[in-house]
Amino acid sequence: MAFSLYVHIPWCRAKCPYCDFNSHAAAAWPEDEYVAALIAEMRARSANPAFFGQQIATIFFGGGTPSLFAPRSIAAILDAAADRFGLIADAEITLEANPGTVDLPKLFGYRTAGVNRISFGAQSFNPDTLRFLGRIHGPEETRDAVRAARRAGFARLNLDLIFAVPGQSRADVMADLDAACALEPEHISAYNLTFEEGTAFFTEMRRGRIRPLPSDDQAAMYASVREELPRRGYAMYEISNYARVNEESRHNLTYWRAESYLGIGAGAHSFARDSASPGGRRWWNERMPARYIAAVQKTGLAESGGETIDARVAAGEFVFLNLRLRKGFARREFDERFGQPLDDLFGQQIERLTGDGLLEEHHGRIRLTERGLEMADSVFAEFI
Ligand code: SF4
Numbered sequence: 080m081a082f083s084l085y086v087h088i089p090w091c092r093a094k095c096p097y098c099d100f101n102s103h104a105a106a107a108w109p110e111d112e113y114v115a116a117l118i119a120e121m122r123a124r125s126a127n128p129a130f131f132g133q134q135i136a137t138i139f140f141g142g143g144t145p146s147l148f149a150p151r152s153i154a155a156i157l158d159a160a161a162d163r164f165g166l167i168a169d170a171e172i173t174l175e176a177n178p179g180t181v182d183l184p185k186l187f188g189y190r191t192a193g194v195n196r197i198s199f200g201a202q203s204f205n206p207d208t209l210r211f212l213g214r215i216h217g218p219e220e221t222r223d224a225v226r227a228a229r230r231a232g233f234a235r236l237n238l239d240l241i242f243a244v245p246g247q248s249r250a251d252v253m254a255d256l257d258a259a260c261a262l263e264p265e266h267i268s269a270y271n272l273t274f275e276e277g278t279a280f281f282t283e284m285r286r287g288r289i290r291p292l293p294s295d296d297q298a299a300m301y302a303s304v305r306e307e308l309p310r311r312g313y314a315m316y317e318i319s320n321y322a323r324v325n326e327e328s329r330h331n332l333t334y335w336r337a338e339s340y341l342g343i344g345a346g347a348h349s350f351a352r353d354s355a356s357p358g359g360r361r362w363w364n365e366r367m368p369a370r371y372i373a374a375v376q377k378t379g380l381a382e383s384g385g386e387t388i389d390a391r392v393a394a395g396e397f398v399f400l401n402l403r404l405r406k407g408f409a410r411r412e413f414d415e416r417f418g419q420p421l422d423d424l425f426g427q428q429i430e431r432l433t434g435d436g437l438l439e440e441h442h443g444r445i446r447l448t449e450r451g452l453e454m455a456d457s458v459f460a461e462f463i
Pocket residue numbers: 090091093094095098099100102142143144177200
């Protein structure tokens with residue numbers, strides 16, 4: 080068995096008004112101290128029975144803006160991961176980058192450090208949309224960043240897009256898909272903009288200053304994205320993710336398949352399946368970077384909460400996470416993992432949702448229908 084490692088870098092140049100990630104706007108950050116804390120936490124976690132003696136299959140630097148960190152910092156973290164756990168031969172190592180924070184030497188440095196996949200937060204290629212979203216880059220910087228990444232030797236690229244932005248039309252969304260596909264990334268993530276509590280957009284919405292697009296328009300945009308990207312060679316393999324053949328994000332598949340992952344850094348979450356508890360255990364770290372660093376300096380860990388997961392809860396999570404995947408999951412996988420037939424726990428829900436046209440079953444695999452994709456959250460709620 081191999082596991083996935085998530086590394087959280089919590090700083091950004093500016094806070095985007097829609098963002099509810101654990102990210103903090105900063106002009107400077109304690110990079111060396113933070114890297115030392117990440118390495119110390121990794122060392123302490125390597126004794127955890129769920130990860131001990133296992134190699135790493137994927138690493139994902141997420142944030143925040145990992146591309147604020149110098150290549151030597153990323154190299155130090157990767158060296159420590161290889162030293163502590165070891166990496167499988169073809170480990171996928173992804174780094175999220177903001178197009179406004181990279182140039183050729185930096186990208187070359189990441190590639191030399193061992194990163195082999197870059198995920199750019201493009202979001203849109205329309206300057207007005209980018210301004211509305213509070214992004215620090217324009218469309219040309221995204222194009223330049225993609226070209227530089229190719230020159231630096233990256234064969235695997237992802238572009239993140241956001242649609243259903245207030246003021247956007249379906250034609251605008253199609254223009255963004257055109258612009259993204261013209262750059263020939265291997266992978267595209269296209270997210271429907273949401274207004275999460277605690278974000279600046281949420282406050283603006285509450286005050287009536289911005290209004291989300293009508294839900295029918297949002298659904299129509301999502302349907303267009305689902306139709307258009309596969310036509311251009313990007314198969315939809317998850318609710319918001321599209322990839323060329325064999326270019327799926329292996330790291331994110333770990334989450335959707337409810338497999339173990341170790342998260343290190345401020346606010347990072349972890350999940351470990353282990354023999355001690357049938358449902359596994361999850362825990363999370365101190366969110367504030369200064370508190371995270373202080374805690375690790377003191378004890379080697381920065382856990383601020385955790386829970387043992389009841390087997391019934393874990394079974395529900397397995398179902399709704401796997402339903403995010405376009406191919407869903409096989410009844411057999413569920414039975415093997417939880418030691419009892421799916422219908423014993425969720426027979427009624429599955430029958431009702433299938434009757435409502437939201438789930439479908441072929442050859443023992445259960446997945447969302449086209450209509451189910453548009454109402455995914457209410458389907459998932461049935462398994463919580
Ligand atoms: S750059 Fe990304 S992580 Fe940072 S504030 Fe914007 S959306 Fe959030």
